Amino acid sequence: MVSNGEETRKSSCGRYNSALVQVILIGLVCFCCPGMFNALSGMGGGGQVNHTASNNSLTALYTTFAIFGILGGAIYNILGPHLTLLAGCSTYVLYTSSLLYYNHHHHQAFAIVAGALLGVGAGLLWAAQGAIITSYPPTNRKGTYISIFWTIFNMGGVIGGLIPFILNYHRSEAASVNDGTYIGFMCFMSVGTLLSFAILPPCKVVRDDGTRCTNMLYSNVSTECVELLKLFFNWKVLLMLPAAWSSNFFYPYQFNDVNGALFNLRTRGFNSVFYWGAQMVGSVGIGYVMDFSFERRRVRGLVGVVLVAVLGTVIWAGGLANQLRYSSNDLPQKLDFRDSGSHFAGPFILYFSFGLLDAMFQSLVYWVIGALADDSQILSRYSGFFKGMQSAGAAVAWQVDEHKVSFMSQLIVNWGLTTISYPLLFVLVMLGVKDQGQ
Template sequence: MAESTPISVITDDVRTSSTKRLWYRTTLFNAFIIGGVGFMAPGLWNAMNSLGAGGAETPYLVNAANALVFGLMGFLCLFGGPIANRIGMNWTLVLGAVGYPIYSAALYTNNRYGNEWFVLVGAVACGLSAGLFWASEGAVALGYPEPAKRGQYMNIWLWFRTGGPLLGSAIVLGLNHSAVSKSKGKVGSETYLIFVALQCVAAPLAVFLTPPEKVQRGDGSKVKIVLQDSWSAEMKELWRVSCRKEVLMLLPVFWASYFNQYQGNFEVYYFGVRARALIGFVSYIGTLLSSWIISRFLDYKKVTVKNRIIYSFYYVIVLHITAWVYGWVVQEIYTANPPSLDWSDKGFTRGSFVVILWEFSRQALQNWMYYLISTMTDNISELSRLSGILRGQESFSQAVSFGLNTKEWYGGRVPLAVNTILLGLAVLPTWLVIKDYNPIEHGSSEAYEEKGRDEEEPSVENFGKNESIVKEASLNK
């Protein structure tokens, strides 16, 4: 007896009749929605952590809470793809935004009243929510846009997501710039109240995300969807994707990319509050620049997609070698003679560049990995599973790293050594994946590209003639 799993397929055929495009169905609008939610929710969360351990005076409680956040987030990311495929991308995104203000509120109560249990409760809420957010966000950011503009729209998404920390860092800097904040300590409690208020906007904004079957791309193609008809079928598909050879070989780089959570401890150990605020602000400007540089190249049409992936991989390696050699040198100097630096001190620039280079290299790797997995499939349903696996493994890595950094290691040598080893071990299997890799290039309309139309144009000829839905029934023999 043989049985086929029932699926529904919405094809990406290009229409031939004139159809008016609705601005709120365009890929540009949805890029702003996903970017806006990322700006308010994880973006501001990252702003707090860019202060070093959530702006706390000591890093250990917040590191323990963050280990809990990312442990839960890893599981929810893995299963976020099937959940998003069953309940819809927009509702998954809504649920993915609700936990962030709870965690920020918990940090506020800890900062002002010394409350510790609420920090752990907030961490649970944030971890469960964040897992769903990341699984849906990656699929939307990579699966909605036209393939020829994938790097451009990924950059819009990441600029928004990084803009949150940039704004948050500016707020923190504005509230903690006085001479009182020159020394080590914690940020003012009013900082968290502003973050809570802004993060509460994320969930209502997520409601406006367009379902994938209604997205109107600029080149006239449709977002391809392959939906399983049951939860068990979704889980089987998740297992199948997880066992793909290239996915298994990419696990080391998935783990290595976000393992460096010693960065928060580094800032707390060696910088005053306002210095940490300034480092957070400047490092995110570097992150934006890093995202823009690599995304521009990933959309460069005079180079094949495969070569873009390979050349960008070399670029990422060079960045990481530079950042980590410099980081080790400065850390050894600080281990021998630990400083307490303000932005007015002579050695501030040298120390701040450790964080800036770590962030710059990490963002380049992030963009590259997301672009790589977006070329592994031609439908958004599988892309949601791939992005969930990527972010889930990163989350498990972050949970372990935050757990590792709950202890004060001498000179930070243990977490730095583990991170360096992970990065080194990731190079060979990642290279083995991409050297013979054949990326899937799909869904673009050559005729449309020759016309040179842009996404922002209000309408397009030949948008679509027929939207076909194929349903396969179960067969029993």
């Protein structure tokens, strides 16, 4: 005979209102929208030969993202998931269409305005996403559910990387990507916008044990304003700040100054497939550590921080060894994926490792956020603050790259920022994560 608990677990896998199904659905939404956006930006310069329009649009994007990332949790608590996600997803299509327009007219104003609007939308989408993946899963499986989300989401980057690789296989290095590349991205993003209607509010989601995520659906403006101000004085949130700031700060360096500087057009698309594929591997690996490595939840958190810190140090050291070979004033001949020997293999493995570390670092932070509370409204504010600060760092980083700061200086700053975050995350896990509810 099958016990009631086993029956509940089996039936939950197919229930539309189960936490697992909802996490998979938000993963598919992010597969289509930010996943495709990641593939697009990962090519360096948004697929354009001249990176100026892309860098300026991304600066506008992350500036508004920083504001609406922080506000996003409050907006999500007021509007609920449907309106929040619909508003967020639709801006991805607009942004990609601006790059299609730029392909023909080379006027960057549209791209900058679209980037600013995408920052608003991305702030809303990621606040909703953060609330869902940190509050919907059961307490003892948050790492697993986060890794499931991250795997599906980054499959978007893998598929998205294949689009420019296939469609631009025979194009010259002096050309931007073709129109079909942008149109392909826009089709996926449109599907993601429609999928956002499938996400249920937390009060309708039932976990395997029969509990609901929260009994509250809507908040109000005055409550959210007060709670938002409290975040700036919350010691838990402040300890997350360096990790948040640094976790997207390295993208301009990795995308433009490694992938864009060292590889030709088609190989950048090829590399993107493996960069985002590495993220899938990294998220699964850290998810296992955070849920199954040790019995006590706090110990799992501490081990996760140490593991990511050691791996991060090794990978950035490899980045330093690679960077000593070239500079912005002395670029080597562009590499092609068909090149034999270590000339291609070394930089390729490094770029793959950057993707691996990115997923492990961000999945670790999301696990820590999810371990600080269980209520959807609280976690939406924490997640929103994290994405806001993350985007503020990215806005600065894209302008650092646009102002031609040396590659070596960018590497050292990136390595230093991530290194500072590890001991603070260690303290946050030690003091803020409880072993109850394992």
